[in-house]
């Protein structure tokens with residue numbers, strides 16, 4: 001390049017190079033700090049936890065609040081998410097079990113939460129994710145728990161009834177569904193594979209655009225993509241990541257009926273998180289079998305100004321027709337008003353199990 005524009009471009013690129021050197025020096029200094037933190041943690045406790053969800057949430061929230069622009073705060077936090085992920089990997093290489101196979105939304109949720117410097121390990125079923133973490137083969141696990149259009153993932157809630165694991169984080173993921181196929185036109189699609197929840201989330205689009213194609217539910221969207229890559233005339237409803245992984249064409253993008261289709265995932269591990277200042281607590285509660293018992297379970301929250309953000313009932317599987325409630329409340333179990341509400345709840349309920357306190361999703 002020549003002329004004044006060329007000189008300006010070269011000049012700016014020299015500034016960018018100098019800034020990159022400075023950013024690299026600062027990231028390396030930050031990584032040295034993380035190694036120093038690891039030494040302190042190890043000296044205090046041989047079995048120390050290196051991953052600290054509450055601290056990570058605080059770091060990301062502070063970055064979002066301090067961001068001067070022009071990058072938006074979410075973008076800036078995503079960059080720091082990756083820096084912190086790389087720093088943590090220097091302290092300890094984490095393995096994260098997720099509901100597989102490769103390319104599922106659960107894997108995307110795991111990477112969104114932990115960043116890309118962890119090993120993600122695909123499991124065939126939600127139960128296997130729990131078992132992998134319970135046995136210590138994986139440090140943490142990520143499982144879906146509820147979808148904004150289709151409701152709760154009952155498998156996940158039921159599994160908490162027997163598991164000693166705690167919830168130590170939540171992840172929210174905007175879900176976009178695409179119709180993927182090796183075919184090059186919608187008219188060639190005879191069969192559509194997907195997970196039953198995704199088929200349900202795209203029902204109106206399918207009714208309008210592909211009313212005659214057969215709909216077949218399979219164990220995951222990634223499994224659907226794998227089948228679509230092998231069978232002529234087949235399509236899958238799955239993510240962009242699955243399109244890339246299985247070499248499929250995107251025949252139609254964003255076919256979900258509800259534009260703000262979000263799935264919530266839980267991070268499970270051996271311990272819940274410390275207080276971060278903006279937390280949630282999940283509980284499993286069973287009622288005493290007597291009149292007014294549900295009212296009795298709810299009043300400790302109202303009396304102590306604790307917001308109940310979700311309540312689901314599930315059969316207990318112990319006694320026919322007995323139910324347990326999964327509840328999410330705002331605040332950490334160590335917050336004074338939450339601790340008081342929980343003490344009062346324990347007087348009312350047959351059983352109260354705190355499944356975990358954890359930072360509200362930041363990204």
Ligand SMILES: O=C(O)C(=O)C[C@]1(C(=O)O)C=C[C@@H](O)C=C1
Nearest residue numbers: 037050051052055056084087088
């Ligand atoms: O502050 C800590 O405890 C650290 O280990 C440092 C750090 C970070 O890079 O900021 C890394 C991992 C933890 O999960 C939280 C934060």
